Amino acid sequence: MNAVRIFVITGTSRGIGRGLAACFLKRGDVVCGCSRKPATIKHKNYRHSLLDVADEKAVVKMIRGVVAEYGRVDVLLNNAGIAAMNHALLTPAAVARSIFATNFHGTFLFCREATKAMLRRKTGRIVNFATVATPLRLEGEAIYAASKAAVESFTQILARELGQTGITVNAVGPTPVPTDLIKSVPRAKMDALLARQSIPRFGSIEDIVNVLDFFLAPQSDFITGQVIYLGGVTG
Amino acid sequence: MNARTQVSLKKVRDLVVETLPQSTLKSKGEIIFGPDGALDSLDLVNFLADLEYRIDQVFGCEIVLASEKAMSRNRSPFRDVDTLSGYVVELLSE
Numbered sequence: 001m002n003a004v005r006i007f008v009i010t011g012t013s014r015g016i017g018r019g020l021a022a023c024f025l026k027r028g029d030v031v032c033g034c035s036r037k038p039a040t041i042k043h044k045n046y047r048h049s050l051l052d053v054a055d056e057k058a059v060v061k062m063i064r065g066v067v068a069e070y071g072r073v074d075v076l077l078n079n080a081g082i083a084a085m086n087h088a089l090l091t092p093a094a095v096a097r098s099i100f101a102t103n104f105h106g107t108f109l110f111c112r113e114a115t116k117a118m119l120r121r122k123t124g125r126i127v128n129f130a131t132v133a134t135p136l137r138l139e140g141e142a143i144y145a146a147s148k149a150a151v152e153s154f155t156q157i158l159a160r161e162l163g164q165t166g167i168t169v170n171a172v173g174p175t176p177v178p179t180d181l182i183k184s185v186p187r188a189k190m191d192a193l194l195a196r197q198s199i200p201r202f203g204s205i206e207d208i209v210n211v212l213d214f215f216l217a218p219q220s221d222f223i224t225g226q227v228i229y230l231g232g233v234t235g
Numbered sequence: 236m237n238a239r240t241q242v243s244l245k246k247v248r249d250l251v252v253e254t255l256p257q258s259t260l261k262s263k264g265e266i267i268f269g270p271d272g273a274l275d276s277l278d279l280v281n282f283l284a285d286l287e288y289r290i291d292q293v294f295g296c297e298i299v300l301a302s303e304k305a306m307s308r309n310r311s312p313f314r315d316v317d318t319l320s321g322y323v324v325e326l327l328s329e
Contacts, residue, residue: 028296060297116284164277 005029005216006070008063010053010106010115011080013037015179016129019205020077020212021046032066035080053080053106072121075216076114078107078128078151085185088142096143103147104154111158114129117169122166125216130173132233136196140189147175159225168221169178172211173229175203198232204215243294243327248320250270250293253284255316265316272314290323298326 007024011017012033015168018040021031023041032047033039039048051058066073082102084095094096107128118124128150133145152171159169175197176182194200211228214220227235259273268271268279283300291297305312305322312322 056299057297060299064288064291064297116287119281119284120288 003028005074006066006072007031008046008066008073008110009033009076009079010078010110011035012048014173014179016177016205016208017079020079020209021055023205025207030070032062034062053101053110054101054222055136056109059106059109059113063110067117073114073117074124076110076126077212077224078123080106081093081131083141083144083182085140085144087140091143093202094103098158099114099143100147100224103144107151108154111154111169115158115162119165124167125220126158126167126169127150127212127215128153128169128171130171130227130229132173132175132197132229134173135229135233136193136233140194142230146208155227157181163224166221168215168224170215170224171227172208172215173233174208175201175231175233177208177231178222184206191194194231196233200233203230244320244324246293247290247323247327248316250289251286251297251320251323255282267315267319268313269311283313283324286323288329293304294327298323300326302326 005024007029009017009021009031010033012021012031013035017033017035021033021041025031025041025045030045032049033041034049034051034053036050036052038050039046041048047066047069049058049062049172051062053059064071082101084091084099086095111126111128114126114187128151130180131145131148134149134152138145155171156167162169176193182190194202207230211230215223229235255267256278267282268274274282284292289301300323308316312318
């Protein structure tokens with residue numbers, strides 16, 4: 001992999017995605033980000049696409065644009081995600097569809113298109129974003145956890161399908177990180193969730209970057225189809 | 236089929252043939268995928284990814300070959316050079 005890596009990171013306007021983009025830009029990498037909202041990052045090595053990750057044509061256009069400008073995609077981080085805490089019986093079908101569209105279909109489309117670019121160079125790293133909500137079977141997060149369970153399953157099968165291509169596909173499952181995604185969750189609920197982790201604290205961007213560094217390292221070319229949860233949560 | 240499409244069909248056919256691994260054509264004629272096809276599924280994925288990029292370069296169109304249209308057909312549009320070329324022209328004409 002080249003010294004300056006070309007990253008595609010989804011959901012970079014806020015939260016974890018914004019933090020990851022800032023981290024890799026600081027290290028000298030190029031970051032091509034996207035979100036439904038305008039860019040919140042200004043940096044000479046940052047490119048932003050205004051799009052919905054579930055919009056097939058927009059995703060194709062973005063990845064082709066990255067390849068046209070930089071000649072390759074080295075790393076894809078499928079971070080974009082939405083959640084809506086609610087009892088399953090009180091969840092409108094439109095909300096469930098929207099969560100699956102962003103969390104699963106978006107991940108699938110970016111994987112498909114980035115992989116096409118990576119295949120040409122027989123190398124690449126894809127990291128999808130899972131959640132501890134799936135193994136913890138969190139009440140009130142049935143749809144969110146189910147959408148991320150789909151991401152995990154997809155990650156593991158795609159890893160097998162790409163096993164001979166030089167492209168690895170893994171997932172990181174963060175614990176709650178203090179971002180907009182969880183700001184509406186009651187404190188008591190959050191404390192109860194953290195108590196179910198082996199290490200009961202919020203995660204940080206640095207905790208996630210630590211796992212990403214492992215997956216992205218050149219020496220990790222024999223690591224694929226894995227899901228690593230933070231906080232000591234086990235699958 | 237109008238004159239413009241006919242020109243496109245020849246151009247597309249040439250592009251398909253250029254993008255296919257040449258050893259493939261020599262060994263298996265023009266059957267790309269399926270029974271007696273030259274490519275296995277991973278080779279096909281590689282080939283179609285290459286072809287999408289080349290179509291984009293030559294025609295300036297961002298098409299996705301594995302479309303719903305392709306998947307719903309009784310006969311795979313990826314079967315042989317002529318079928319695939321015709322299918323690409325169809326997508327380019329949309």
